[in-house]
Amino acid sequence: MSKPLNIAVLGFWHVHAKDYARQTQQHPGTELVAVWDDDPGLGQAGADDFGVAYTDDLDALLAREDIDGVTITTPTDVHRDVMVKAANAGKHIFTEKLLAPTVAEAEEIIAATDANGVKLIVSLPxxxxxxxxxxxxxxxxxxxxxxxxxxxxxxxxxxxxxxxxxxxxxxxxxxxxxxxxxxxxxxxxxxxxxxxxxxxxxxxxxxxxxxxxxxxxxxxxxxxxxxxxxxxxxxxxxxxxxxxxxxxxxxxxxxxxxxxxxxxxxxxxxxxxxxxxxxxxAFGQWVDHITEGTRADDNLSRAVELTxxxxxxxxxxxxxxxxxxx
Known part of the structure; x- marks a missing residue:
């Protein structure tokens, strides 16, 4: 890998958001560069904890060409909307479980990532x-x-x-x-x-x-x-x-x-x-799938059946x- 992947955190709603942000900083293949949250209190505090910039504009963040992927720890009910938007923007996705509130939404998310050639993995540690x-x-x-x-x-x-x-x-x-x-x-x-x-x-x-x-x-x-x-x-x-x-x-x-x-x-x-x-x-596997161009077949299948x-x-x-x- 010539340079680390630039990763943004989308949402500090989940209690594991800081864990994945910390993994992003610790993994040699990734660098944490930004935080988004529609709750300024959660988002700004998270950004301050990790010394990166905070924004409340999701579209602007996803439009940044320097961001390669996102970790998603938003409320579960918006997983489908946020992940499909991130996939359509070409951003690789690491997400906290549950993948989505319904099987149909989970399958829609996976279809969007496949259609856009981005790598998705769900944290099933x-x-x-x-x-x-x-x-x-x-x-x-x-x-x-x-x-x-x-x-x-x-x-x-x-x-x-x-x-x-x-x-x-x-x-x-x-x-x-x-x-x-x-x-x-x-x-x-x-x-x-x-x-x-x-x-x-x-x-x-x-x-x-x-x-x-x-x-x-x-x-x-x-x-x-x-x-x-x-x-x-x-x-x-x-x-x-x-x-x-x-x-x-x-x-x-x-x-x-x-x-x-x-x-x-x-x-x-x-x-x-x-x-x-x-x-x-799962985080390390996600980085490998991105760099090697492979798909997390078993993980995604199990994420759907879990849902x-x-x-x-x-x-x-x-x-x-x-x-x-x-």
Whole structure:
């Protein structure tokens, strides 16, 4: 690479916006050059934190020929509009999950990036973690037999008040219009795509139970159950109201597997297995796709199916019914 790619941040709505801005500054192939946000308070503060210019004019920023790509961490409800506009301007896109509020919008975004020859990747980080690689190898080896049950739980306590304060997760994460959904739609994306990876991307049925422990407007405690044609059951758990170790449990006809990030311990039965280092993260993959002219086929396919399952789970929770997956 002759010179770093110039990258702009679009939106500081999401709590991970600073993480991706920091990655942009740290990666040798990228340079952070600008920030846009339609909320001047968020945008100017973010720009000041990283020592770059702020603008509230998205069209002007996207018209800049010196900007190669954008990281998008806007509210979820405007993902389609912002990403299609960025794609039409020829800007490569790295985005926070969820890709879009609907499958149709997710597919529209991908079609726009393909039509304009720009590279898109969605942040699905746990796909590339070492324990995920090791678990896939165990499944592929047949040691567990036919998988018939899987449970993945991820939670933090961001919704809970502490020392008289509302909770470290900002209230905008509980606004139905912009956030689209609560714990399941945000943090629950990680257990969703891991369950789809281990048990299959297309279950037959989805049911869901959502509750709000802190009462901040959207669910902060969620359980989703996926039923598969091969009779396997997947249980997806996400919460903003408890701090627990991240856990994975897989049960098969020949054995069991457990993983916890409390000590980074992976076991098949009583045997502890080594956990390899993480592979290249999504941001690094994005830079490589840009420089090598390749497409993130697997990532984009999984991002669409993630959207499909989250949309179905939200419908199941709202209606109180088991929903056929479509």
């Amino acid at each position: 746990r796909l590339y973690h070492g324990y995920t690689q090791a678990i896939r190898e165990v499944i592929d080896s047949g040691r567990l037999g036919q998988l018939n049950y899987g449970r993945v739980r991820l939670s933090h306590d961001g919704a809970l008040p502490r020392d008289g304060q509302e909770g470290w997760l900002p209230q905008r994460f509980f606004e139905p219009k912009t956030a689209i959904g609560g714990a399941l739609t945000d943090l629950g994306c990680h257990p969703v795509y891991l369950t789809q990876l281990f048990l299959g991307s297309t279950p037959e049925t989805i049911s869901a139970t959502y509750r709000s422990v802190a009462g901040r407007g959207l669910e902060d405690n969620a359980v989703v159950t996926a039923g598969y044609a091969d009779q396997a059951i997947g249980v997806i758990e996400a919460g903003f109201a408890s701090r627990n170790p991240f856990t994975i449990e897989l049960f098969g006809t020949e054995g069991t597997l457990t993983y916890t990030d409390d000590g980074n311990v992976l076991k098949v039965g009583d045997e502890q297995l080594p956990v390899p280092e993480h592979s290249q993260d 499909r399952l989250v949309v179905t789970a939200n419908e199941a929770a709202e209606t109180g019914r088991s929903i056929a997956y479509k």
